[in-house]
Amino acid sequence: MTYKVLSNCPVCSSKLRITRLKCSTCGTVIENEFELSKFAYLTNEQLGFVEVFLKCRGSIKDVEKELGISYPTVRSKLDEVIEALGYKAIKKPKVNSKDILDMLENGEISADEAVKALKDGEF
Structure with missing residues (x-):
C-alpha cells in the first residue's frame, strides 16, 4: 500500500523536504534533498x-x-x-x-x- 507524500511536518507544520528515494523494482536508493511541487x-x-x-x-x-x-x-x-x-x-x-x-x-x-x-x- 502506498500513501500520499506528507508535505508538512505533523509536529510544527513546516514544509517537509524529501531526502530519500527508492526504486520499487531494483531497490536503488538515492539520498539528497528534493523539493516537492507547489501542488504537493x-x-x-x-x-x-x-x-x-x-x-x-x-x-x-x-x-x-x-x-x-x-x-x-x-x-x-x-x-x-x-x-x-x-x-x-x-x-x-x-x-x-x-x-x-x-x-x-x-x-x-x-x-x-x-x-x-x-x-x-x-x-
Missing part, C-alpha cells in the same frame, strides 16, 4: 477543486455546475488556490451594474447573486 502543498480539497477546474477547461460556469456552488464561491476557491501556490490573487475589480445584469442575463450568476452584487458593488 495544496490540501485535498484544493487539489480536488483544481482537478475540476482543469476538467472544465477553466470555465467558471461549468465549475459552478460541476460542484454545485455559486460564481463568487468558485472565484473565492480559485483565489485560495492561487495564493496557496505562492502567487498573489488578482482581486476582480468592482463591477458596474450593467456588467452584473449582463452576467445575470448570460446565466453566469443567479438572481440572488445579482442582487447581492448590486448591493455590494463587487464580486
